[in-house]
Amino acid sequence: MVINPIAPRSAALVLLLVAALWGAVPVARAQEAPDAIVKRVATDVIATIKSDPAIQAGNEARIRDVLETKLLPNFDFARMTALAMGKNWRSATPEQQQRVTDEFRALLVRTYSSALNSYRNETIEYKPLRMNAGDTEVTVRTLVVRPSGAPVQIDYSMEKKADGWKCYDVIVGGVSLVTNYRDEFNDQVKNGGVDGLIKTLADRNRGVAAK
Amino acid sequence: MTTFFDRRRTLRSHACVVLLTVLVAGCALGPSRDDPFEPMNRTLYQVHDAVDTAVVKPVAQAYIDVVPQFIRSGFSNVFNNIDDLFSAVNDLLQGKLDKFGDDMGRVVLNTGFGLGGLFDLASMVGIERGMEDFGQTFGVWGFPQGPYLFVPLFGPTTVRDGSGVLVRVALGPVGYIPNVPVRNSLYGVGYVDLRAQALQTGAVIDTAALDRYLFIRNAYLQRRRYLVYDGKPPPEPEEP
Numbered sequence: 001m002v003i004n005p006i007a008p009r010s011a012a013l014v015l016l017l018v019a020a021l022w023g024a025v026p027v028a029r030a031q032e033a034p035d036a037i038v039k040r041v042a043t044d045v046i047a048t049i050k051s052d053p054a055i056q057a058g059n060e061a062r063i064r065d066v067l068e069t070k071l072l073p074n075f076d077f078a079r080m081t082a083l084a085m086g087k088n089w090r091s092a093t094p095e096q097q098q099r100v101t102d103e104f105r106a107l108l109v110r111t112y113s114s115a116l117n118s119y120r121n122e123t124i125e126y127k128p129l130r131m132n133a134g135d136t137e138v139t140v141r142t143l144v145v146r147p148s149g150a151p152v153q154i155d156y157s158m159e160k161k162a163d164g165w166k167c168y169d170v171i172v173g174g175v176s177l178v179t180n181y182r183d184e185f186n187d188q189v190k191n192g193g194v195d196g197l198i199k200t201l202a203d204r205n206r207g208v209a210a211k
Numbered sequence: 212m213t214t215f216f217d218r219r220r221t222l223r224s225h226a227c228v229v230l231l232t233v234l235v236a237g238c239a240l241g242p243s244r245d246d247p248f249e250p251m252n253r254t255l256y257q258v259h260d261a262v263d264t265a266v267v268k269p270v271a272q273a274y275i276d277v278v279p280q281f282i283r284s285g286f287s288n289v290f291n292n293i294d295d296l297f298s299a300v301n302d303l304l305q306g307k308l309d310k311f312g313d314d315m316g317r318v319v320l321n322t323g324f325g326l327g328g329l330f331d332l333a334s335m336v337g338i339e340r341g342m343e344d345f346g347q348t349f350g351v352w353g354f355p356q357g358p359y360l361f362v363p364l365f366g367p368t369t370v371r372d373g374s375g376v377l378v379r380v381a382l383g384p385v386g387y388i389p390n391v392p393v394r395n396s397l398y399g400v401g402y403v404d405l406r407a408q409a410l411q412t413g414a415v416i417d418t419a420a421l422d423r424y425l426f427i428r429n430a431y432l433q434r435r436r437y438l439v440y441d442g443k444p445p446p447e448p449e450e451p
Contacts, residue, residue: 042360111419150340151410153442174437174444175430184421200421 014183034069034158035129035166037074038140045070049116063113071112076159076166077105083168084181085189085197100194103201108177110205122146134162139171231388245359245369245432252361257272259363267364271406285329286404291340292321292328297379303341305351314341342438346375350439359428369430 032040045066049055054062081101082089089097094126127141157169169178188197246252275283299314317333317340325332333341349371350356357370368376385401387393420426436444 109417111415114418115415150342173434174442175433179447180426180429180433181421184425185427187422204421 024113032164033129034131034138034156034160035126035140036143037165038156038157038167039124039126041071041074042142046124056107060113063116064109067112068124072109074165074167076168077101077108079159079166079168080104080108083178085185086182088185088189088197089193095195096198099198100201103198103205104114104181107201107204138165166195230360240447245356246428248360249357252359253424254426255363256361256427259316259361259366260423262363267403267406268410271410274407275410276424282403283407284331286400288321288325288331290401290404291331292318292325292343293384295321295340297345297382298341298343301348302341304348307341309342310341310343313338314343317341331427341400344372344375345378346372346435347439349375350398350435356432356435359422359432361428369432369435372435 048066048070050064052062052066053129055066078097078101081097081104084104085092087098092100099175122143125143125145127143129138129140131138137159140158142154142156143151144154145151152173153171155171156167157171158165158167169176171177185197188200192199232330295314295317299318300312302308302311302314317338320333320336320338321328321331324330340342346369354371355370360368360370360373362373365376385394385397416423416426416430
């Protein structure tokens with residue numbers, strides 16, 4: 001069981017201790033609390049970025065590698081894509097859904113790595129998790145404090161899946177990453193169908209500038 | 212620019228007219244569409260983007276490259292300190308006495324002990340900025356946001372937020388400085404400072420957006436909604 005040693009008084013630890021007292025230890029790993037996941041992954045990714053000389057030198061491929069192995073397994077990209085597409089998701093074929101998901105995932109990874117490139121010793125504060133026993137959806141709230149500039153609230157919408165809690169939206173300062181794409185996706189589908197959307201996403205991922 | 216800001220009284224009456232327009236426009240359009248002037252706004256965005264790419268962005272980048280970080284922070288802090296005072300005014304207008312205490316505490320601390328606002332001591336001791344403005348106050352009072360507008364060199368706004376900005380500019384304090392070159396320099400530095408702070412965000416948008424106009428519009432409207440509800444917006448009504 002991985003317990004983050006940096007913040008021993010976290011709600012996550014209390015949850016895990018309670019689980020242990022109930023003799024639920026064997027399933028605790030599969031049901032790691034959502035805020036514990038966010039904290040563990042964020043701490044791990046930041047520690048890796050800080051200690052990796054290649055990343056410090058701006059090696060984007062290396063940053064993407066870290067994101068692929070540590071961050072992305074915790075995201076539910078199919079749900080993110082479905083939310084961003086809205087009603088168009090249901091009218092797409094399963095193959096189209098898969099292709100949009102793959103391209104959208106690639107776009108988000110590119111965005112994330114370019115944002116991480118500007119990482120400058122921010123610290124993350126974790127707000128107490130408000131969650132009831134049977135909840136399958138929660139929001140994990142964090143505050144990113146920057147050395148200069150106003151702190152930014154970053155919230156993670158998480159859903160309980162068979163293989164643990166997965167993030168399906170990131171809300172930065174009140175701006176939902178997923179719903180922010182809704183009009184753009186809608187526009188693309190209206191003008192060129194789902195295939196038009198796939199093509200635009202693929203073009204963007206190959207570095208073609210946005211209009 | 213000079214004569215514009217000299218005629219503050221006229222500007223105030225303009226602000227009133229715009230406020231009335233907010234109400235009328237809000238009633239006429241209903242809540243269904245945020246951006247009824249999209250074709251015009253897109254044209255204005257293109258104008259803005261061309262000028263920004265050719266002039267404003269390079270100037271802001273040069274400002275970052277040439278002016279040391281601590282001086283830039285000093286400028287930002289002085290402007291933020293003035294904004295904190297206006298945030299306090301808006302806390303009162305919205306009846307948020309806790310935030311009023313925080314914002315006034317910030318202004319007193321930073322003005323008195325932070326060399327007139329050059330240093331942001333209040334943030335160092337953990338007093339958060341209220342970040343309230345007149346646009347948010349109008350929102351809290353129940354005014355509809357009105358049509359989305361893209362104003363070249365200024366950026367995204369709505370009729371409601373734009374009215375708030377006009378009220379804010381009319382009240383000063385930079386507009387009250389009698390020396391015209393000093394006043395205009397302050398406007399200039401404040402403008403470049405704001406643009407420089409947004410460079411990083413701009414780079415992320417360039418990577419993330421399929422259509423930058425829509426991306427900026429939606430992010431702006433989401434952000435303002437979040438601010439009006441103090442970080443706890445109710446769920447968005449589903450699209451029909």
